[in-house]
Amino acid sequence: MADKVLDAKGLNCPLPILKAKKALKDVPGGGTLEVLSTDPGSVADFQAFARTTGNELVEHSEEGGVYTFLIRKK
Amino acid sequence: MSEETGGNVINPNSMSIIVTKGSLDWAYPPFILSTTAAAMGLEVTMFFTFYGLSLLFKKLDLKVTTLGNPAMEMPMMGGHMAMPNLVSAIPGVGRMTTVMMKNLIKKKGVASIEELRELAVEADVRLIACQMTLDLFEYSQDDLIDGVEIGGAATYIEVATQSHINLFI
Secondary structure, X not given: OOOEEEEEOOOOOOHHHHHHHHHHOOOOXXXXXXXXXXXXXXXXXXXXXXXXXXXXXXXXXXXXXXXXXXXXXX | OOOOOOOOOOEEEEXXXXXXXXXHHHXXXXXXXXXXXXXXXXXXXXXXXXXXXXXXXXXXXXXXXXXXXXXXXXXXXXXXXXXXXXXXXXXXXXXXXXXXXXXXXXXXXXXXXXXXXHHHHHOOOEEEEEHXXXXXXXXXXXXXXXXXXXXXXXXXXXXXXXXXEEEEO
């Protein structure tokens, strides 16, 4: 179970990233954030976000058009 | 480093954007990039000049025009409707296009410019309004949202010499 869950479904670029960044503020270092998104572009974007910020993209998956990302805070 | 350029050191995690356009469509690239860069840990400065200055007004009333947008097409009934330059001369077309675009923005979950601008302010994006543009078009700092700095070309160039990424939009 993630420390925090962010429902970004229905939101388009760049809102899932911006809201994830905000949500990470409430997650302790080493804790995890789960993000739900329906934006297909968020797959590439969360990978780039993780590489640039040093937060780890632990896993991501897709089911029925909903993308789930698990991010571990640096 | 030469004496003339001072001792400016480039911050590898920094970006500046010169914002020159104030229409609804052209307002998106600078605000999307600035907010995203800030979310990715970059220090961001936006310099608003000429028509870009209007993006700092307290009350935004952004419009989109088909004029000068030859590639503009609007999704319509499963297809795309071309919006040739010519139709912009018809009264009401500009307003209609703006309404269509705003409806699409809402329907597709795209943030409003007001929302992105608020997020930029929240993320400590540095906003600089061009003094010369204020003078030229007879505006004052009172017309702009709070937290905006006023500066000129030299102010921007100093920022640019310290920024790793410098964009002109």
